[in-house]
Amino acid sequence: MVTGEAIGCFGLTEPDFGSNPAGMRTRARRDGEDWVLNGTKMWITNSPVADVAVVWANTGESSRDIRGFVVPLDTPGISCPVIHRKLSLRASVTGEIVLDDVRLPDSAMLPEAAGLSGPLSCLNEARFGIVFGAVGAARECLETTLAYVEDREIFGKPLAGYQITQTKLADMTLELGKAMLLALQLGRLKDAGTIRPEQVSLGKLNNVREALAIARECRTLLGANGITLEYPVLRHANNLESVLTYEGTSEVHQLMIGQALTGHAAYR
Structure with missing residues (x-):
């Protein structure tokens, strides 16, 4: 990403949670040594053309349990539909990130970013x-x-x-x-x-x-x-x-x- 060889995007906003990210519905649950993510992110710049996303998901019951995951967007279970018919920021490619039982290794979690900070x-x-x-x-x-x-x-x-x-x-x-x-x-x-x-x-x-x-x-x-x-x-x-x-x-x-x-x- 630093050298421009990969495009990234930032998956925080959801269809019902923009100003209140603490209420996000995207969840990450443990399954053996892996994490399994489910949820939908919305209004994500570059998601339809990105190679990787940083996706924020709740691993527990409160905003203190929100963690970030580095997610290659060619992982099975991911789709990134484009948002069409915009009247503003038309040069920007905007889309969703839909996660359906997306399995990630433990190493995908950002180790030092806990909560909304x-x-x-x-x-x-x-x-x-x-x-x-x-x-x-x-x-x-x-x-x-x-x-x-x-x-x-x-x-x-x-x-x-x-x-x-x-x-x-x-x-x-x-x-x-x-x-x-x-x-x-x-x-x-x-x-x-x-x-x-x-x-x-x-x-x-x-x-x-x-x-x-x-x-x-x-x-x-x-x-x-x-x-x-x-x-x-x-x-x-x-x-x-x-x-x-x-x-x-x-x-x-x-x-x-x-x-x-x-x-x-x-x-x-």
């Missing part, structure tokens, strides 16, 4: 990447729009010369700049080894929210041209709709920040 630490890394990726999408939307409004003439002068256009551009530039500074500060904290999960949640929540708002506002300035693939803004807006939800919904991140502020967990 393993998968959640992985998600925190992904969320950190989103903090920056969302800013990149917003920046391309704004740069594209700035060029467009200079060239587009309406009522005898460039669209860029109107007050409403300029107020929109000013507000978007302001929010983009704040998002970039937030990402930069979080990067510095990460380099220093002092970043906390709730700080990553703050960055993911703000930057995706603002990037989506920028993409939508840019679309208004491009008019009908904004809905075509000649320009990237609605493609970014469609993709950011998914980013708003994946790696933790906006509501989950609000609750993570709220818990850090108050000391009370409001998930239940």
Whole structure:
């Protein structure tokens, strides 16, 4: 996987358990020296084309018993149906992982990842990447729009010369700049080894929210041209709709920040 010779995927989310992975129904039971896995994972990036998956399964009765397994996807009992008809992230191959009495050796279990700390630490890394990726999408939307409004003439002068256009551009530039500074500060904290999960949640929540708002506002300035693939803004807006939800919904991140502020967990 490190050298690019194999494709991997990450099997945590289930059809009925996204924000609450502790409730997963995928089970791993001992059978002699082996483990036997049953269950279904959903919305798994790359599963239909991957060579191997890290699948999380409950080996007991509580979330403390959740363990990770390295699963070659050509193992008997596995299928990975493709999820079709997506309106967002269409360039990404997304599918399921269906496990039907999948037998694995004891060595397939990740030895040091017990409970949800393993998968959640992985998600925190992904969320950190989103903090920056969302800013990149917003920046391309704004740069594209700035060029467009200079060239587009309406009522005898460039669209860029109107007050409403300029107020929109000013507000978007302001929010983009704040998002970039937030990402930069979080990067510095990460380099220093002092970043906390709730700080990553703050960055993911703000930057995706603002990037989506920028993409939508840019679309208004491009008019009908904004809905075509000649320009990237609605493609970014469609993709950011998914980013708003994946790696933790906006509501989950609000609750993570709220818990850090108050000391009370409001998930239940």
